[in-house]
Each structure stands twice: as structure tokens, then as C-alpha cells.
Amino acid sequence: MQGTYTVVAQKASGRTIRHPFSVEEYVLPKFEVTVKMPKVITILDEKLKVTVCGLYTFGKPVPGLVSFRVCRKFEHAATTCYGEEAKAVCDEFSGQTDNNGCISEMVKTKLFQLKRSGYENKLRVEAKIKEEETGVELTGTSFSEITTTISKITFEHSDSYYKPGIPFFGQVKLVDGSGAPIVNEIVRISFQGGEQNNYTTNEEGRARFALNTSMFFFDSVGIQATHKARRYCYDRNWVVPRHEEGYLQLKRFYSPSNSFLKIEPKPETLSCGFSTEVRVHYILTPEATEEKKKIAFYYLVMAKGIIKRAGTHILDLDQESANGVFLLQLPVQADIAPVAEVLVYTTAPSRQVIADSTKFNVEKCFSNKVDLSFSPSEGLPSSDAHLLFRASPNSLCAVRAVDKSVLLMKPEADLSPSSVYNLLPGKGLHDYPYSPDILSEESLENCIPLKKIVLNGITYSPVVEMDEDDTYSILKKMGLKVFTNTKVRKPQYCSTGIYVPAAARLESAPLSSGGRMSAMRTGGLQADRLHATLSTPEEVTETVRKYFPETWIWSLVSISSDGNADLNVTIPDTITEWKANAFCTSADTGFGLSPTVSLRAFQPFFVELTMPYSVVRGESFMLKATVFNYLTACIRISMTLAQSAHFLAAPVEKDEESHCLCENGRKTVAWLVTPRSLGQVEFLVSTEALQNQQPCGNAIVETPEKGRKDTVIRQLLVEPEGVEKETTQNFVLCVKGVPVKEKFSLLLPSNVVQDSGRAYFSVLGDIMGTAMQNLHQLLQMPFGCGEQNMVLFAPNIYVLDYLNKTEQLSEEVKSKAIGYLVSGYQRQLNYKHPDGSYSTFGLRYGQPGNTWLTAFVLKSFAQARRYIFIDEKHIQDALVWLSYKQKENGCFHSSGTLLNNVMKGGVDNEVSLTAYITIALLEIPLPVTHSVVRNALFCLETAADEKENHVYTKALMAYTFALAGKEEKRKALLSSLEKEAVKKDGSVHWQR
Incomplete structure (x- = not known):
């Protein structure tokens, strides 16, 4: 039955997830219309290349007539009184597709006045391709954003603080208005009170820089990145090109001994399955190390709010400099995706904690590595193929394969690593949870009074930088709680002459637990495709194709103990591309997802039918059959429609015995068909490459030794004429030990359309059967006013009574219904x-x-x-x-x-x-x-x-x-x- 349906899945928590789908009449598209154009153009662009292409689902170009319109709408369209020209400025183009099924045009942008305001900042393209001979017409759309940004420079992977004496590592990226990198361009990096340096962008539009911070004496430093100077112009009717600058404000990092750590960032995304080097810069002063020669550095790796790795690195100052770099090895696996936060710290003999952290982007991968492949990746209809799986041993995999035409008609959002990761509940920690019930942490150190000095009658107040970052701020940003008696905070300055020690302030505070946190201590931590080539197919005397599913594979596959599985399949008769993907679950490695793979079902000589979804009996329609020849030579073909008692058919044009068809050629033959029977009527069309010596113009005709013949059998729904009318009869049968019979009257009215009468019945062993199948519609949380609340309250009682008396009441349903009753009862008392x-x-x-x-x-x-x-x-x-x-x-x-x-x-x-x-x-x-x-x-x-x-x-x-x-x-x-x-x-x- 047509309409919109919803699949409802309920989690153990009771939360439901819904996904709608629709059932409707449709004819699958045979080809796809794509419009290629830049995603973004700037107001300085004088031309725009638009390419419209048609491609069959089996990968071959579509011959036909292309027409498309390029439009820029007004921001405020006039009323319909002024016609279409008051809505948008448009330009139209048309032409025949080339050998690749495409047509390209260089569209001049002058007509669209890109520098004028009052228009939408988009150019929209609507394209149509009318298939040659069949007249089937499909559409495609696309658009380009119009931007005033000619270039934009941004800082990437840069900290918000600097550590004196350790180089500040930074990176800028230069892109154009579309976001594409601008390569081999000079960008200028300058900082407050310092010099200006030029850097050249690489092939990614990036330029890395390192600033010497040993001469930085400022509490904060501003860094500016520029490409080209700004233009200061303004007019309400015009827009001007913009070159956006980048700006970064750095604060000084507090360290009482001027000892620092700095983890060198990596701008690229780390790939799973490999190990990466983490470079750690350090400065250790004698004030921090005192006489100690061996310093232990501890590191931990956090991902998704959990400490995943931990380790130790020992630095021997007798052999290493007190100012240098050491390396850590970081194995990159799925457990630290999608973002790994690395913390490195040491506790110096002076009780100072020296630390740094940084984030590394990690590829969104899974521990269960799933690989899917077809062998062969291309095959003939009705031939055998293998769908090969590789995953963790003893996994259970769910796989689907659908016709590409289905995805063209109504694309669905496929599972992807990103969509799966977005469903994960823990995406990481940042800062401490805030709540009025959670006690904020305060330093246990007594604050330092700020004393004013009077000299020569002038009062001098001390200047204190209150906004410096310290080790505590690093730990807090990671969501780590610290239990330590070492120095992780910078000194706190008293805001008044009278202060109260923090310990006394905490004494009377109530204890409360907060949100999710990880904890660390300041000592050491211990961390707990197969390929096949398609061989040349043997010559086939005749192929009969009649199996045309839209969903080919939809099944569960168990993976063996060696991590492999082989699913034997038979390729359906549709000439198309099949798209398959799978996900697997394992008790050991969890979830895994395969990339989408394809199998192309194809033969070089075949016939396709063009017909509607349904027709009415007695009304004529055009049945078109198109023969495609992708052989490397010209052939002569004949085409026949098998006669049937279920319809009458006559050729639209003069019936010819044979037709000439050369390489990449096609021929369409049409019949005027009048159905005579109802229901699914079969149409059988055959085409055959003849053993004929008659030439094709100047081309030599190749005669297959055994001949080639392709037969297609398709069904068409023939509906009755007239107006449909349906009546329903319901009976309740009460059986008490002996069989019970009930007669139904199937008397049809005198004016019924011949052969259109039909009857169907359903039997439910429960008089409330249909209602019980939709319990979620009956069991609902009461809400609303006094009337609405009771209307939703009462059905919960009736459902409980019925299920209880019929012994169908489960604990889950009982618990939910009782919860709703309690809520509805309390709410009704408000009225x-x-x-x-x-x-x-x-x-x-x-x-x-x-x-x-x-x-x-x-x-x-x-x-x-x-x-x-x-x-x-x-x-x-x-x-x-x-x-x-x-x-x-x-x-x-x-x-x-x-x-x-x-x-x-x-x-x-x-x-x-x-x-x-x-x-x-x-x-x-x-x-x-x-x-x-x-x-x-x-x-x-x-x-x-x-x-x-x-x-x-x-x-x-x-x-x-x-x-x-x-x-x-x-x-x-x-x-x-x-x-x-x-x-x-x-x-x-x-x-x-």
C-alpha cells in the first residue's frame, strides 16, 4: 500500500529511533544527469564553465539533446504581475551531447552583474537531457556560490600561548574564495613589536613558521598574517573584493623556573595502523632540576574522554642538553580516533609540574577492519560471481547490494565513519563540568597581597598579568582532575588587603560529585582486498533476461575463524551497476564498516524496454525497445515483439526486416500497444545479430559465427478502467471446542468492470491484533490540559487490563504503562x-x-x-x-x-x-x-x-x-x- 511508513527501533534505555520511508509508484531512471560547475566563484570571475553530462547506470554515455538555464535570482523578487524577468536574470543554452555524453559551455558572467548588490549570492543551473529516440527526459541541478572573498588566510593548529625560550610553531593556510589552496604565494607573518617575515605557501596552500620566543618579554603578543592589502571602499549598490587577514593573540605561559615543555603539533590527519613520532621540545633550568641528573617525563594519551595510553621517557642530563628535543612513539589505532590528546609532564625536584598538551587528528577508523569485494568486478547477467568478505574472525556481517538506479531516484544517507562516530556518546572532555551544585576548585595556596609603594609623594601600584596560562589550565582543558601537593598553579594575588586562606573557605563547603572526569597523579602512570580480472566471456548464442530486482543482496554473513567469507551469488539480469556495502560486529573488536564497492553487470549487445509504471486496459500506449551495440564492429540486427492474447500491438513505423548498428550505436523501435487483460502482463522483446552480408553504408558488417541474441521479458501492470470502489466486511469468530464457519457475501454490483473484481482476507487470532501491533500509538505519556491528559491516561489502563487477562503482558510494557499512569495521575491533580x-x-x-x-x-x-x-x-x-x-x-x-x-x-x-x-x-x-x-x-x-x-x-x-x-x-x-x-x-x- 502506498504511503509513508516509519521504522521504529527501541534502545535498552527506552529511547526510540525512527526512520521514515515511502512506498509510491515510480519508474527507475535509466541514466543520471549531472551538472558540473565550480562550487564557488568570486566577483572577479569573468567566465564560468558549466558541463552537463548524461551517463547510463551501466557506465555508458547518453546520446540526446541538452538544454540548461543559468539564473541569478533577485534578493527581493517582484510580484508575478511583472513576469519571470522580475524574478531572476537568466541565460539559456542547448546542444547535442558529445561522445562522452556531455556538453560544456563557457558562461560569461557579465550578464549576472556579480559586483552588484540586490541579487542572491548564487548562480543556479537547471539542466535537462532528452534521450535520443526514446524521448525520456531527466533533470539535474547545481549551483555556484558567489563570494567577495578573493583570498583568506587562517592560522591552523596553533596554541593560544607561548613559552619563552621554546620556538612557537605555527601554520597558516591561504585559500581562495572557494576554499581551494593558493600555492606559491607569499604571506607575511608579523608580530607585535617584532620583525616581519615572508613565507611561501606549498602545494596545499600552507606555510609553516617558527618564531623565536627568547626575546619575547610581553604578557601577550599579537601575530598577524596578511596576503594582500585591504581596500577600504563602500557603496550600498556595489560589493568589493576582500582579502581576509589572519590574527592570533598569544599569552605568556607561566613557569616560576622558566622551564617549559612544548609538543610539536602535526597538521595532517594521522593514519590508522601506523606509528607516528611525537617531537617534544624542552627547556630545563637549574632552578627546576637542582642537582638531579635523570628526569622522568610521563605521557598519557586521551581519546573520547578516556585515558587510552600512558608511558615514561627518561632524560639523562649527563648525556643530553638541558635545552633540546626528545621523541615519543605514538601507535595510531582506532581506540584513539577521532582526536587524540597527548599530555607530557614531569615533576621537577623543585616541586614544579612542567607540562604541555596538544591534539592530533586521527583517521576515523574501526578496530574491526572490514573489506568487501566482488570477484569478478564485472560480469554478464545471470553469470556467477563471488562477494568476498574480510573482517575480524567470527564476526557477523550485514550486507546489501542495490541497483544504482534506486540510489539515483532517491538517494539515502549511507553509513560512513563520520556518521558512526557522530553517534558515539563520548566525544571527549573539555574543561570541568559546571553546575551550581559543583564546588569550583580554588587554590590551596595563600594569596599574595598586592602592596602599593609611595615614592616622592607618588603612589605606585604593582602591575600583574592576571591572564597567564599555567599547568593547571592545561590539565583543566583536558578535563583531568589532579590530586597533588606539587605546584601546578601560578600564584594567586589578593584583590583586597584582607584575605582568607583557601583551606578555611573550603572547610564548611558541602561535598558534591560532578560530571564525568578522568584523573591523573603526578607520579608515573602504567597503561593497562582480493582482486580478480574479468576474462573475455565466451560467445553466448542467446540470453533470456527476466529477473530485474531493485535490491539484489540483503543478508547476514558469518565470518569464519580465519577472518574470511565467500558468498556465492548470481548476477541479476539488469544491465546496471550494483552498489554494495557491509558492516560487521565482533565480540572482540566491535564494529567495522566497509567502503562501498561496485559490480558492473554488462554485455556488449542488449535490448532495453521503455514503458510506464502502469496503463489502463483498452488505452493505447507506446512501447519502445532500444538496442545498444558496444561491440567493436557494425552488425545487422532484427527486433521482434512476441505476440500475445493479452494485448494488441502494431509497429509505429514501417516494419523493417533488419537495421544497421555500428560501434556505440543504438536503434529504437516502437509499437502502439493496447492491453486486453488485467494484472501483470508480460512483454517479450528479442533482438538478434543476423548472419547477413548486406553492408552498412561504407562499413563492413561483421557476422558473428554463432550469432548473438538477447531476449528481455518485462511485466507491466494493467489496471481496470472505471473508478475503484472497495467494501470491507468484518466478523468475530468465537471457537468453543468445535470448528466454526462463516460465509462472506462476494456479490458484485451489476455495473462492475469485467475481470476487475477481486477479494482478499486476513485472519487474526486476537480481536485486538492490529491494535497490539501498534502499541506505541496506544501507550503514550499523558500531557496537555485536563481533557488531553485524560484522553491519553485512560488507554494505558485498558491496554494493561487486556494484556494482563490474555497473558500477553511483558515486564517492559508493564513498566512503561505504569510510568505513564503515575505521570498522568499527578498531572491531572493540577486541574x-x-x-x-x-x-x-x-x-x-x-x-x-x-x-x-x-x-x-x-x-x-x-x-x-x-x-x-x-x-x-x-x-x-x-x-x-x-x-x-x-x-x-x-x-x-x-x-x-x-x-x-x-x-x-x-x-x-x-x-x-x-x-x-x-x-x-x-x-x-x-x-x-x-x-x-x-x-x-x-x-x-x-x-x-x-x-x-x-x-x-x-x-x-x-x-x-x-x-x-x-x-x-x-x-x-x-x-x-x-x-x-x-x-x-x-x-x-x-x-x-
Whole structure:
């Protein structure tokens, strides 16, 4: 059935993930239309190259007529009164595709006034290709962004601080407006109060630099990178080209001994499966090392918020300089992807912690290495092939292979390493979690008072840099908690003359736990495709192709203990490219994902049919058959449509015995077809390369020794004429030890279209079967006003009752439904009045309690007592309030209003309201002898004798008397309802 469906998957946490898909009528596209043009152009570009190409799914070019429009829309389009020219400025082009299936044009941009404002900053292209002979037309679109940025320079992988004496390593990247690197261009790097140096960009548009910081004495240093000077122009009607500069502000890093570490950054992404060298620069002063000659450096690697690696490097100062570089080896594996943070630190004898950290981008890879390949990668339809897997031993893999045409028609987002990594819950730590309940850390060191000096009558205040980074800031940025008695912080300066030691301030603070953190100590840490070549196929006398699936492979494959699997498959009959990918899971190595691989199903001589999705019987349509020749010689072919009793067919043009077809040529033959039968009608078309000596113009005809013949059998849906009408019959069969039979009337109307009548049936062993298949629609969290809340509250009770009595209630469903009941119960109390009644919005809006809603709440709360705690007072309050609404004759008086009267169903008068309330009271249950129930039954018994009662009121009273045990009244009302029933075509219903 056509429509939109949703696949719902539920996690163990109860959270659901939904993915929609649609079922609709369609004809798969035979070819793809692509528009190639720059993603970005600048306002200085005078020309723009646009290329439109058509390519069949089997990889061959499409011959046909191309037409495309290039448009630039106005920012504020005029009304339709002024025509299309008021919406956009456009230029049109057309032409025939070349041998590659493409057409290219150099579009001049002058028409589009790129330097003028008031237009969209986009050039849009809409292209169409009309296939030669068949007339099939498909479209493609693309666009180019228009930018004023001619060049842009940015700093990459640069720290926000410098360490005096250690070179500051930085990198800039120069790109044009489209983001493409600008190579062999000079960029100027200058810093505040210092010199200016020129650097030349490499083939990636990057230039690396190192600044000597030994002469930096500033608290902060600004670094500027420029390419070309700015132009200071402005006019509201025009835009000007821009050369964007880069700027980086550096702060000095605090170290009491002027000892530093610096991990040299790597701008490139590290590849999995290899080891990389990490260069660590260091400066160790005698103030830090004192007399110690062997210094232990500790390092750890964090990824996804977890410490993954740790190790130690010993530096012998008797053999090494106190100012130099040492190397660390970092094995790059999936466990540290996608970003690895490396921390290197040492604790000097002076109790100072010297540290540095940096981030390395790591390829998004997986521990379970999955490889997928077809052998061969190209094959004939109906021939055998192998789908080869390589993954971790004993993995379970899910694989799919679909026709490329399906992906062209409606592209789906495939799984990729990036999309999988984005689903991971832990993406890394940054800083400490913030919450009012979490105590912020304060230094345990006493602050240093800032004393002013008076000299010659002038007061001098000390100048202190308050914004320097220190070791503590490095650890904090990584989310690492430190337990140490060493020096990781810079001194804290007192803001006033009076200060309180931090220990005293912490003494009375409450203890609280925060978010997720990793911990370290300042001592040592210990870390816990197969290829095949396609051989020349043997000559085939005839191929008959009739299997054309859209999804070819969709299965689970188990990997053997040696890490391999071989799936034997038969290539379907479609001439196309098949796209396959797989993911695997393993208990040892976890998840793995393969790249997408392709198999090309192809033969050099074949016929393809062009037909609609469906046709109407008796209405003629054009059936077109196109023969393709990708042999290296000219051939003579014949084409025939097999006759059938299910349709009439006649050639559109004069029927020729044979047609000449040379290399890369094609020939289309059409028939006018009139279907005579309904359902799936088969069309069999054959083409054969003839053993014929008749030449093809000046070309020599090659006659195959055995001849080549290709036959295609396709089905077409033929629908009946007229207007479709459908009726439904439902029956409940109650089996009590013996078989039960039920007859259905399949009588068709006299004006039914011949052969169009059809019937289908379904049998469910549960009268609530269809509802139970959609439990997520019945079990819902109550929300909204007093009415909406109860409408969602009550079904949870009914579902629990039904599943419990039919022994189908699972703990998972029970837990969810009870949770919803508790929430709905608490919410409904917000709409309770002090007098015990309920209204749509509660007391705050000044509305009186509503009689029907109060009875509904009373009934539902009483029924919910079986599953959750309900305070008996709320039930008694509602009962007392309703009793005050009872008149002397036993009937109930209507009070208040409902926002949505549909909720009441047929309760629209005093008698039906009394019946509804009485049902609620009896289901609490109250005994028949209770004064309120007894009086209400008196009202209903009096009303039951009246003839003008509505059928819905009679139904309510019949149910009420059944609950009260008054059989005579119940039988009389049911008999009356039986007489008023409308019985037609095997069904029974009542009319209001």
C-alpha cells in the first residue's frame, strides 16, 4: 500500500529511533544527469564553465539533446504581475551531447552583474537531457556560490600561548574564495613589536613558521598574517573584493623556573595502523632540576574522554642538553580516533609540574577492519560471481547490494565513519563540568597581597598579568582532575588587603560529585582486498533476461575463524551497476564498516524496454525497445515483439526486416500497444545479430559465427478502467471446542468492470491484533490540559487490563504503562477544584467543574488503582461533588464546559449524561443499593419507557442495566436496538 511508513527501533534505555520511508509508484531512471560547475566563484570571475553530462547506470554515455538555464535570482523578487524577468536574470543554452555524453559551455558572467548588490549570492543551473529516440527526459541541478572573498588566510593548529625560550610553531593556510589552496604565494607573518617575515605557501596552500620566543618579554603578543592589502571602499549598490587577514593573540605561559615543555603539533590527519613520532621540545633550568641528573617525563594519551595510553621517557642530563628535543612513539589505532590528546609532564625536584598538551587528528577508523569485494568486478547477467568478505574472525556481517538506479531516484544517507562516530556518546572532555551544585576548585595556596609603594609623594601600584596560562589550565582543558601537593598553579594575588586562606573557605563547603572526569597523579602512570580480472566471456548464442530486482543482496554473513567469507551469488539480469556495502560486529573488536564497492553487470549487445509504471486496459500506449551495440564492429540486427492474447500491438513505423548498428550505436523501435487483460502482463522483446552480408553504408558488417541474441521479458501492470470502489466486511469468530464457519457475501454490483473484481482476507487470532501491533500509538505519556491528559491516561489502563487477562503482558510494557499512569495521575491533580470536581484548565481560569470530565476522572482513577497508588480522597471528593449534581428525580445536572465536545461521544442530554455517570459509579464499583446509584437508576428506568430516546442513549442505558443486574430492562432495550439496526450487505450498523 502506498504511503509513508516509519521504522521504529527501541534502545535498552527506552529511547526510540525512527526512520521514515515511502512506498509510491515510480519508474527507475535509466541514466543520471549531472551538472558540473565550480562550487564557488568570486566577483572577479569573468567566465564560468558549466558541463552537463548524461551517463547510463551501466557506465555508458547518453546520446540526446541538452538544454540548461543559468539564473541569478533577485534578493527581493517582484510580484508575478511583472513576469519571470522580475524574478531572476537568466541565460539559456542547448546542444547535442558529445561522445562522452556531455556538453560544456563557457558562461560569461557579465550578464549576472556579480559586483552588484540586490541579487542572491548564487548562480543556479537547471539542466535537462532528452534521450535520443526514446524521448525520456531527466533533470539535474547545481549551483555556484558567489563570494567577495578573493583570498583568506587562517592560522591552523596553533596554541593560544607561548613559552619563552621554546620556538612557537605555527601554520597558516591561504585559500581562495572557494576554499581551494593558493600555492606559491607569499604571506607575511608579523608580530607585535617584532620583525616581519615572508613565507611561501606549498602545494596545499600552507606555510609553516617558527618564531623565536627568547626575546619575547610581553604578557601577550599579537601575530598577524596578511596576503594582500585591504581596500577600504563602500557603496550600498556595489560589493568589493576582500582579502581576509589572519590574527592570533598569544599569552605568556607561566613557569616560576622558566622551564617549559612544548609538543610539536602535526597538521595532517594521522593514519590508522601506523606509528607516528611525537617531537617534544624542552627547556630545563637549574632552578627546576637542582642537582638531579635523570628526569622522568610521563605521557598519557586521551581519546573520547578516556585515558587510552600512558608511558615514561627518561632524560639523562649527563648525556643530553638541558635545552633540546626528545621523541615519543605514538601507535595510531582506532581506540584513539577521532582526536587524540597527548599530555607530557614531569615533576621537577623543585616541586614544579612542567607540562604541555596538544591534539592530533586521527583517521576515523574501526578496530574491526572490514573489506568487501566482488570477484569478478564485472560480469554478464545471470553469470556467477563471488562477494568476498574480510573482517575480524567470527564476526557477523550485514550486507546489501542495490541497483544504482534506486540510489539515483532517491538517494539515502549511507553509513560512513563520520556518521558512526557522530553517534558515539563520548566525544571527549573539555574543561570541568559546571553546575551550581559543583564546588569550583580554588587554590590551596595563600594569596599574595598586592602592596602599593609611595615614592616622592607618588603612589605606585604593582602591575600583574592576571591572564597567564599555567599547568593547571592545561590539565583543566583536558578535563583531568589532579590530586597533588606539587605546584601546578601560578600564584594567586589578593584583590583586597584582607584575605582568607583557601583551606578555611573550603572547610564548611558541602561535598558534591560532578560530571564525568578522568584523573591523573603526578607520579608515573602504567597503561593497562582480493582482486580478480574479468576474462573475455565466451560467445553466448542467446540470453533470456527476466529477473530485474531493485535490491539484489540483503543478508547476514558469518565470518569464519580465519577472518574470511565467500558468498556465492548470481548476477541479476539488469544491465546496471550494483552498489554494495557491509558492516560487521565482533565480540572482540566491535564494529567495522566497509567502503562501498561496485559490480558492473554488462554485455556488449542488449535490448532495453521503455514503458510506464502502469496503463489502463483498452488505452493505447507506446512501447519502445532500444538496442545498444558496444561491440567493436557494425552488425545487422532484427527486433521482434512476441505476440500475445493479452494485448494488441502494431509497429509505429514501417516494419523493417533488419537495421544497421555500428560501434556505440543504438536503434529504437516502437509499437502502439493496447492491453486486453488485467494484472501483470508480460512483454517479450528479442533482438538478434543476423548472419547477413548486406553492408552498412561504407562499413563492413561483421557476422558473428554463432550469432548473438538477447531476449528481455518485462511485466507491466494493467489496471481496470472505471473508478475503484472497495467494501470491507468484518466478523468475530468465537471457537468453543468445535470448528466454526462463516460465509462472506462476494456479490458484485451489476455495473462492475469485467475481470476487475477481486477479494482478499486476513485472519487474526486476537480481536485486538492490529491494535497490539501498534502499541506505541496506544501507550503514550499523558500531557496537555485536563481533557488531553485524560484522553491519553485512560488507554494505558485498558491496554494493561487486556494484556494482563490474555497473558500477553511483558515486564517492559508493564513498566512503561505504569510510568505513564503515575505521570498522568499527578498531572491531572493540577486541574482539580477544591470542591472535588475537574475542569479543562483548573481553578486558575475561573471555570466551574465539568460533570462529564469529573465522572471520566472518577472512573479512570478507580480503574487505575489496580496498577498505581491513587489517594482514596480524590475518588471520594469527586463522588461527593457528583452527588450534589443529582436532581430530585435521580438525573444529573450538567455543569461546566468542554473544550473538545467530541470527547463526550453521544452524551448530549440529561438522560445520556446520567447513564454515563451511573456506569462510572458502578465500575468503581458502588453497590446498586448506594443512594446515588439507586436514584440514578430510577431516573433511567423512567426514561427507558420513553420512545424518543436516541439509539446511543439506549445503548448506554442497556450497558448500565447490565452492570446493575436489571435483565428485563436490558433485554427490552437490546430488542429495541435490534429493531432499529440497519442490516445491509452482511453488515449491521445504526444511524443517528
